[in-house]
Amino acid sequence: MLENAWFLIITILVGIILTTDPKTSIVGAQTSQLSMLFSSASAGKKFFQTLTWILILMFYTTTLLLSYYN
Numbered sequence: 001m002l003e004n005a006w007f008l009i010i011t012i013l014v015g016i017i018l019t020t021d022p023k024t025s026i027v028g029a030q031t032s033q034l035s036m037l038f039s040s041a042s043a044g045k046k047f048f049q050t051l052t053w054i055l056i057l058m059f060y061t062t063t064l065l066l067s068y069y070n
Contacts, residue, residue, distance in 0.1 A: 006062045
């Protein structure tokens with residue numbers, strides 16, 4: 001059961017990472033507040049960032065649980 005959850009988390013994580021376009025991410029220092037306003041992450045990107053971090057934490061936790069119980 002735990003192995004199935006681990007595999008599902010891995011599959012979703014890989015899918016999200018492969019479908020995310022790294023060119024549209026915000027990188028580097030901004031020169032003015034106006035450019036920061038137009039280059040801020042959208043609500044959808046923030047949702048996927050949060051979802052990705054939650055899945056990474058779930059992956060780490062399930063990996064620890066699998067190594068403990070097996």
